[in-house]
Structure formats: C-alpha cells, structure tokens
Amino acid sequence: MTPATHDAGLRNLLSVRDLDAAAAVRILDLAEDMAEVATREVPKLPALRGRTVANLFFEDSTRTRLSFEAAAKRLSADVITFSAKGSSVSKGESLKDTAQTIAAMGVDAVVLRHSASGAARVLADSGWIDAAVVNAGDGTHEHPTQGLLDAFAMRKRRHADASRGRDLAGLRVTIVGDILHSRVARSNVWLLHTLGAEVHLVAPRTLLPAGVGAWPVTTSSDLDAAIADEPDVLMMLRIQSERMHAAYFPHEREYSRQWGLTDERFGRLPAGTMVMHPGPMNRGLEISAKAADSDASVILDQVTSGVSIRMAVLYLVLSGAAAGA
Amino acid sequence: MLTRTVLQQADITRALSRIAHEILESNRGGADLVLLGIPTRGVMLAERIGRVLDELEPGSGTVGALDVTMYRDDLRGKPTRTPQPTRVPPGGIDGKTVVLVDDVLYSGRTIRAALDALNDLGRPRAVRLAVLVDRGHRELPIRADFVGKNLPTAMAERINVTLRELDGEDAVTIVGRHSAEETR
C-alpha cells in the first residue's frame, strides 16, 4: 500500500493572510495537478462526489461565479447557485437569513461574494452555518482566489514546467491603479509578499490607502519611473469612472495619460515583462488594446488558471476530516 | 513491538526481475506495454521493473505515474490527502496493455481507485496488476497478476516497504502490534 501524504486541509479560505508560504505553494502545486486534469479525455475527478457547493453571490460577478462553478463540477460536486439579481437579497434579506436558508439545504461549502468587506469572515465566525466558507471577494478587502491565480500565472510564466514547489522569490511586481478600492490589490500584496516577491504600487495619492505605509511594499505615483525600473510583472487594475465624481482624479483622459498602460509606455517595457489585468478591462483607459492582446499579456492565462486554483481550494476545504464530514 | 524482515535488498531485486520476465511472457513481448506506478513507492518499483524490461527488450520499459488520491473512497473523514502528479507517457494508454504497479496489495481499494482513474485517462487494451507484496485480506474482488511475494499476515500486523530511492535501503518488514485495533 502507498502511504498517502496526509496534511491538514483548509477549514475556510477567507484571506490570503491565513496562508504561510508553504501552504500557498501547496495550493499552487495542487492547481498544477488540477490544470493537468483539464487536458484529459474526461476532464473530471470524482473527489467531491456527493458534496454540495453553494455559490452565494450577493454581488454580481459572472466570471468569478462561472469559474467556481466549473471548478466544483470538474470535481464532481453538486452546485447550487444563488445570485442577488432578482432574489430576495435585493429586497434586503440579510446575509444571516440567506446563509441559513442555503445551509438548511445541506451544503458543504459556501462560496461567498459580497459587497461588504469582511462578510466572509463574519459568516465563518458567526456559527450560523457549519459549511466551509470560501471568500470569492468581499467588498474592498480581499479576493483570495484571484491573488492565488495571479501568483499561479506568474509562476507558470516564469518557471513553466519547473514551477512545482517554487515560490516567487525575487520576482518584481508593479501594481498600478485604484489600490484603495481594490480587493485584488490587497490579496496580491499580501500573497506576493508571502511568496517572496517584491511589490511596488503605483497610483495617484488619492487612490492609495492612508495606512499603506504599513504594507510590505514600496509606493510611488510615477508610472514612467516604475516602467524604467523594468519590473517582471506589470499588473493594471480596473479604474471605475465613478471615482472621478468623488474627486479621486479629474477625468479619464488625465488618468489614462498619467497611469494608463498606453501603447507608448507598453513599447518601453522590457521584452520579458508580463502584463496582467484581473478584468474586466477598460481598453483604452487603464490598458491599451495593443498591450492587452500582446504576447506579454497573461490575461487569458489568468482566466484559465482561475479554474485550476478554485479546484485546488475547493478540494482542500471539502476533502478530509477538517471539513467536518 | 516486534519487527521482522521478510525481504532484503537481494530478494526485492530478484522479485522485480522475475515480475519483469513474467510481464514480457504474458504480453508475448514488450510491444504496447505501459507501466503505471501508483505513488509514492509504486512509481519507484515501476521504474525499476521498467529498467529490467529495457535490458531484456530495449524500448519496452515505458513508465508513468498514476495518482489515485482523487478517486479514493475514503476522502471523507480522513485528514486531507495531497495528490501526487500523474504522468502519462507520451504515447498515451489507448490500446496499450497497462500494468499497474504498487508496493503492497491489501484491501484492493487503492486498485479500485486506480481502475477508475485509468478510465478517465483513456481505454487500454488490457489492465494488469503487479505488486511487490500481497498480504491478503481483500475487501474487493481484485487479484494481482504478478506478485513478488505472498505474505500471509494478521490484520493487526503492519507491512513496511522501504526503498533505496526514498528511504535509503531496500527492505520489507512486518511490524507486529500489541493491540489489534489498528488494522492498516
């Protein structure tokens, strides 16, 4: 008999800050195995047969929801999807009531997307439900699976088939845009730091959080200087035009001129720099079409990696005694 | 606790060599043969058998790895198992004779999982099973085609396989138990 490798699973995935480097690398490695499944004749594993995953989306996000759905189904779990649109949530039903209703249907894991920061933590700590909780984006706090898939895509581009077991030591990552309101930025900052990467943030002062000085990053508001510094990865964040009404910046053209990845700036990037964007993109605003569609872009890799990462996470929270079976 | 060595390095080498010969014999040569080891030690054993096959008939020792973790029937209620990589040789398994290789055959549940995993990878012409040790106590209708050594054991005993590649030395030992509560 083969002595299997026994490790603790994950009880929940609420924040990338709950992961140390070993745990993060383990998820990335597991995602490598999951990615390989997609290439098989039957791209499906029976591991979560009989388990039910509830996608609880209080905030609309088709791409994240579909990615989690695909991940759960590839692991043979049953999926219940609950979207805010047209449901009682839009009539003010609370997180507690909705979660308890879903839990009463016999759910093993809840994938929660919510507009309130900390919603996943509140649900996991509340005792309202027994199910594992996976944070699929909570307000402007975190989006852990996005951070993981970004790290996965970076590692894959950097180390290709030799990725397994590796962290991101020495990788120089520059993240540009609305850091203040970005859960993707937060998850990336903490996770990349944990994995040994150096993170630089570029944004207008108005879009950097007041407490950013305590983060393990360097900051500036000069994108040209950051490009001249030849980063390994340049991640452009989505900018929402309603921000200009709250006086974060004057108007779109000014933003694009100062902080957009224009064709001209793209031309100045070193050949090996990866261009990333968590999507959905505002082409022509924070990123030019040419940059988005170039070979340097790993944006589609990010989408593919998403399913593999989410399979790995669902497997870890749902298999094993840790899941409270 | 009582430990008793039942196979030493030379015994293991001899057993694997014999298995290699038997495989060639039953397959009527080395054509379309794929050895898939079940991680962790099954993969090492498959590689060793593969080297013997290559010596006997060059090119016949095609070896890969088949992880069965996600196909196990005991994922619930046990600590989370970390899957190991599956490696299918470039030629795939469709139409091939696949020989599954594992270190110890016991309840048969690992092999059941392996057959399911194989099913998702393709359609072999035939599937055979080679094990270093068969210790009995089957819980499923599964038997090995090639056996290094049959070792009748008590449920309370434990079989330890150590291999050079991983553990520094080759040996199969039986560890007796004072209590019978641990059965595998």
Added chain:
Amino acid sequence: MSVLITGAALPDGSVTDLRIDGGVIVEVGAGLSAAKATRIDADGLRALPGLVDLHTHLREPGFEQSETVLTGSRAAAAGGYTAVHAMANTSPVQDTAGVVEQVQSLGEQHGYVTVRPVGAVTVGLAGERLSEIGAMARSRAGVRVFSDDGKCVHDALLMRRALEYVSGFDGVVAQHAQEPRLTEGAQLNEGVVSAELGLAGWPAVAEEAIIARDVLLAEAADARLHICHVSTAGSAELVRWAKARGVRVTAEVTPHHLLLTEDAARGYDARFKVNPPLRRDEDVQALRAALADGTIDVVATDHAPHPIESKECAWQEASFGMVGLESALSIVQQTMVDTGLLDWAGVARVMSRVPAEIGRLAGYDAPFSVGSPAHLTLYDPAVSAPFDVGRLRGLSVNSPYLGRELPGRVIATLHRGVPTVLDGELRDPEEVARG
C-alpha cells in the same frame, strides 16, 4: 423612606456613616443609628455621588425595540447613575416642547434616574432650521443641552446662530463633530487597520476640523460649547488650546474611547463599530491624559442600544454604537483609577459634578453634605469578574465588553434617597416608583 449607610469610604477617602431621610442626607458622621431605617453595610465600599451621564440614547419614543425610558433608566441605575441626558434622535425627534416633556415625565414616572431630555438644535436633526429651542428651554423639561447628536451641525452659519441663540437660555450646544463630506461611507478610523481591512476610512481630521471651527465660533459668540465624544489626540489638543484662550468649551470622552482601539475591528465584529470610530492606541493614551489634566471635562457613555440584527451582519451594514451605562464606571476604574491617572475624587468630578454643571442640573454641587439630595452610589472596586450578558440591564446587548474581565461592581444606587439598586440587584419598578 429612611436609609442608613454605615462605613462608606467617601471619594476623599474618609470613612463615615450617612443617614438619609425624605430624599436628602440628614446626618453625616461616625456611629450613626436610626430605627426602622433600611440599613446598608458599606464596609469596604466606595461611596460616589450619583453619576450623571451627559450622553444617553433612550430610544423612546420611536425605537422601543432597542430601549425605552424605563429599560434605559434601569440600565443607568445598575451602572450607578442617578441622572441621564436623553439624546434627541428619537422618533419623533425631541425638537418640540411636547416631545421633551413626554420623555421627561416618563423618567419621573419610573423614578430610577432623573431623565433630562436633550433638545434638537435643528428641526428633525435635518441641519436646516433651528428647532424651537426657547420653548424647550422654558418647558417643564427645562432643557439646557441642545444637540443634533448622531449628526453634525455642519453648516457654519447655522452653528453660529445656534450658539448665539442657545446662550440666551443659559443652554449649551453639544456638537457631534463629524464633517459629513470627509466621512461619506466611513466605517473605521482611517489608517493602518482600515487600509488592511478594506473598510472606508474615517479620518481624524473630520472630527478635528469641526472642533477647530466650533471653538472659534464659540469664542466669537461668547457662548458655551460642548464637544461630544472626543476621540482623537488632535481633538484633545484643540480643546486644550481653546481653553487656554478662554473659550467656554467643555468636552466629553466615552469609556470605550478610553479603552478600546481600532485593532478590535480586525475580526469584523460589529459590536466594535461606533461613531466616532475606535482610534489608535496613541489616541487612547492622549485622551486618558487629557481627562486626567482636566482638558476633557467629563466621561459620557454615548449608550447606544441596537437590536441584535443590526449587529449580526457584515460590518458596513451594521449600526454604529454600543451600550455603555452598565460598564462605564468599571471602564473608568480600569483605565483611569487603576492606572493612577485619577483618584476617586477625580472620578466624582468627571462622572457627576461637572456633567451636572454642564447640564445645569441642580443637586450635585455638594454631595455627602447635610441637606443635599441623596443621589449616590456604593461601589466595590475590589472585585473583578468577566462582564457577562447578565450585567446588561437594558433591552439591548450590543456591549463590546462581553466576555472581558472588568473590575468593580455597583452594590447600591440611591436616587433622591430611594434605593434603585440594593445588594447589587436592581429593585422592582413598583418599589422604585413608590419611592
């Protein structure tokens, strides 16, 4: 009703007996005796003048599922209070003589504490037109404290007029200092923790800018100004500066701002969500120092009851506020007395005499003197116990201290000579109402 208290340690440390009759203190000294009196053995207990809260939300009328005048009065008595100032953000708002008189008479009817209604500065707290301040001042409720608390009187002109107008009635405007544009959607002190948690920041300057403006307005108007729940080191500094200039400004700090910091928000437990938000440890230390040196005049609870469902939810969906009447004295002991920053005479000053002065509430200027109204509380500072839900005597349980070990316990409270708390237990409403 006659009460004899024996062996109580007064705030100054002297030990004495007290005899109370007809609602006033009739005898002070050693070895007192009285036939047929209710006897309270106060050996080892600290006698404090009845506590006066300048900042209580009683929620009635309008939000009786959170608190009523009766339940809030009981919570107050359990915390050692004999008078509370009931904030104006009820429904209907306390912006007319009719509403304030109703609240006042509910308080009188129940008798646990003196309920002093606070009048709204502006109609409906809308910040647009002055409410009928004169009518409220001259009503039977005799309102002297005016506040739009919960909302800031942010219009500078309106604030100037309010200060001037209120001063004509010997009143005070109690400002909730919160610049509204700087705090749109704000959830938590702006800084390291808010950045990490992804909660919209509530900058210190949003409070300090209003305080800076208002002390200048008060100076120009030569009017009394009171600053509610000062929460930052900068605010304390501004009040210190204004007092040095001779501005007639007073300020309060809440018990929670003397103890808790923004770090409490890390688990997104909405019990720690409060307005103004919990700040940094530097702020907590500066507030303690300012209270000790008299820059901050009083401790006020900002007792803000909320139903369970407004706290059992995601942080940004939760209501602001915590209940505080039952725990205030324990927190003040822990943060100010046990740290050596304030003695018990100081506690009596910041929790009884000065808040009564600010609210123009008579009967608190000479406690423990023969002839003074018998408003007092007997407190055991030597005990320590986990603060549990049984200690909460109001309708709501949104206390940030549940499960926390807190020192001290109120053993007895007397309001106008009537025990509202005896042997550490609240007395029944009928007994208290009978007097």
